[in-house]
Amino acid sequence: MHFEGTFTVRASSTRVWSFFLSPQEFSSAIDDPHTIEVVDADHFRGTIKAGVAFIRGTFTWSATVKERVPPERAQMAVHGSGMGSAFDIVATLSVSESAGLTTVKWAADVQMSGTIATTGARLLQGTTEKKTNAFFENARKMLEVA
Amino acid sequence: MTVHGGVGQSIKRKEDARFVRGKGNYVDDVKLPGMLYLDIVRSPYAHARIRSINIEKALKVPGVLAVIRGKDLEAANLAWMPTLMSDKQMVLPVERVMYQSQEVAAVVADSRYAAADGVVAVEVDYEPLPVVVDPMKALEPGAPILRPDRKEQTNRIWHWEVGDREGTDKALKESDVVVKENLYIPRIHVSSIETCGCVASFDAMGKLTVWMTTQAPHAIRTVFALVAGLPEQKIRIISPDIGGGFGGKVPVYPGYVLAVVAALKTGHPVKWIEDRSENIQADSFARDYHISAEIGATRDGKLTALRVKTIADHGYTDAAANPSKFPAGLFHIVTGSYPFEKAHVEVDGVYTNKPPGGIAYRCSFRVTEAAFTIERIVDSLARKLGMDPAEFRMKNFIPPEAFPFKSALGWEYDSGNYQGALRKAMDIVDYDALRKEQAEKRKRGELMGIGISSFTEIVGAGPSHTFDILGLKMFDSCEIRIHPTGKAIARFGTKSQGQGHETTYAQILAEELGISSEDIAIEEGDTDTAPYGLGTYASRSTPTAGAAASIAARKIRDKAQKIAAHLLEVSPDDLEWKDHKFQVKGVPDKAKTMAEIAFAAYTNHPPGMEAGLEAVDYYDPPNLTYPFGSYICVVDIDKETGEVKIRRFVAVDDCGTIINPMIVEGQIHGGLTMGLAPALLEEIHYDENGNMLGGSFMDYLLPTAVETPKWETAKTTTPSPHHPIGAKGVGESATVGAPAAIVNAVVDALAHLGVTHIDIPITPWKVWKILHEKRAA
């Protein structure tokens, strides 16, 4: 599945870029209960309690920063598993600033396997979109407050 | 003169008439008045303590009538039950869950949908515990003990060995050439297209009837009687039409017991039918064998000795369906088609946080593992010696004149002609031309491989002196009643799941009794009517119940001979059974048919003789049977994608006397496909948390018509000397023999790159990676 979107935030591109590369910061924008552990600058891992359709429970995840081009681009790969399911996400961010407004273009390629995949693309798409939008909305608020 | 539908005829199947009309009667088709539905809450964790199970919300779901938890069962001493290997398994957990998707609670409701609603509303609070997925780690000191209920505080379930350890060590040391391979056969799942389920119902007199997807209804009845403390005459197990079994419908699953408990609790019939995902995540699995094999030979290519060590991952309980004396099944058939003088095998069974493993996949007794091991490593050895794998096998086979042959690990092979089968396969496929083509293609950089597997099967368990399951001896049975009009009904202790027993058993009886097979009704699967038997698995029906059919029919013939003598007013000794009737020796027109004799048995039987014409036989086989075959597989590999394409697959099988060639060929087609499946496609994989990756048909890939090649079959016929009609059984042969042929072909295609083995399933990704690495290097 491929997702993408754009949003604009009133903050500098440097600030926005570092927000999404800081595990403590970006994780605070996730609504679902979770834990996070920083292995090193490029590797994070943790757990997340989430639900898609009838699959609700704890997933373990690990993330690797694949690309850092401050303050313009970043790419992160996330692998997660749990509840008879597994997912792999490759997320890319493009950040550009103009007149005090920063535009974030994001894209994510998501691969699901296991029980989670049986819920069907339409259901997954809806849930994933809802969660992604909530995440970026939270991020925007946090960035603008700061 | 042949009898219609006798042995050797490709008559069409009787059972097809209902199946093609959609009139089969499978368990989910059973519908009783007032019937309720049961659905199961399953664990998302592979290992966790259950802190609490809150059922309040579930009980408020419209339509939900009851929720059953482990502690409810504990009160009735039903939380645990024995496995067929005398281990223990949970019906529902009281304290801990041991694998992902384990049953945690059962919801009973007035519809399927309400039951499913109820399942979602049950709240379980889990405390995750450390998970043991890898059996090697399970054996390390300090590993969490998964089964503290056992006296032995270790994850090693058992250690089993057979053969001459010192002799084998010595022989290997003295061998000119020794080859060692580590072979992993992954966990796989039978996935019959019908999942498991049952309908349990108590009548007003307290008699329990269970319609159940079971391959062994009689044994199940006895287990139910012992576990639940119900009097056995008040239990009736009916195994209706079964939508494929392959061994997956031998075990007693918690769902069956829960349906019975729910029927008792609610006073209504209760139906439980599992989803495919539940079936594939929690029902019994096969293989999961970590094999290390060493084989030795002289410089000129004569085999010397074989040593095999194996770690068997059984999951959280040993729920295999092996004969009780053989915890590793018949794995010690691993010397295969070769006369090793020395051999030694050891197997360790290990507990992990997985569902029960090592049970069945169209082979219950570890024979596939054995055939794969020997046929794989013999190939490696031939390559090391620089010999052609066909030539190497021909040189080393047990010769036809050596039968009955006593193997180094104690089996007595009944009959065989291994050279004959391989020769035939080589002729059909034109082996020499293929080798030439391969050499030319290799020069052009094209990847083509030829793989051979010359397997020896071991089926027909088994003789009562050695074979039992939970103490029940592994005989099987046939009861025949000939009606006054010369028609007959026969009932058996086995249970067809697609093998066509209604047709083939009638053919054996037609041949023995001189009655058209169309006039013989065959019934199986109802414990109230059929004679006791151990059921259908491990290719045992023809060797055991098929033999019982012959012997019971011959008992009938003994009596019929006396009646015929009475009718013809001669002495029984003056009669001979010829052309399917009794005739006065030398006077063919003075004869009585079975129909005439049957009528007399009820209307005009000799004085002093009981009326009627019936017989029953409980057949205790004197030995196992040893079907065999040689398979040749030709593959082409796409260098760019790593895809393995089976160009040809020639299967020459020898299962002794053939009862119905059409059905035998169908069994081989199906068996080959279930050999192809684990070789190229299927694998059940767990991550380090015991999380199953691929618990549905979206990730667990059964072969479709596109991946399955056009199988080519042929036969040789070497009858079993000890079976009444010389038949050996065939259901599993192809599944046992095929994987090694496919892997040998792939390795053969890549051997010039230094490849000696690839673990199954050989996915395009694995092959692509190898090609990519070799190209880079």
Add this chain to the structure above:
Amino acid sequence: MVLTEMTSAGDEETGPFMNVHVTVNGAPRSATVETRTLLVHFLRENLSLTGTHIGCDTTNCGACTILLDGKAVKSCTILAVQADGRELRTVEGLETDGKLHPIQEGFIEEHGLQCGFCTPGMMMCSVALLQKNPHPTEEQIRRAISGNLCRCTGYVNIVKAIQHAANKMAGPSGGGRP
């Protein structure tokens, strides 16, 4: 497990029950069902047409294949309410006037079935294929049935069964029956 969530979304809008009218094998049938009821459950449980089977929960196996307005569909992936007013054909409708359909004959003659569980879906898929393509090649047959899983036969005889039916339907005595 799957059933609850697949269907709960629709409940608020359409109400929990609906009367579904269909024509099955030429006869009008109707029943009142929960709106979330899958077509395969409607057939099997409300209409007692148990020839259509359920073999998976992910639309992979095809055991539930039927014809909906002449097209092969997997009835486990369609709600009963979506079939309202439409024409269905199931395995029970293949035999007419006591005469087996050529596909049924083909499966018997060529030993295209063993346990019989996938057979109804396999036959309905084949009927749809032969309607569209009366003379399919082996390759086309294999592709057409690749959404229907069989665990017993290895497909070789299923392919032959479909070829048998194609020949029969094309021949003078076959009468080109659909």
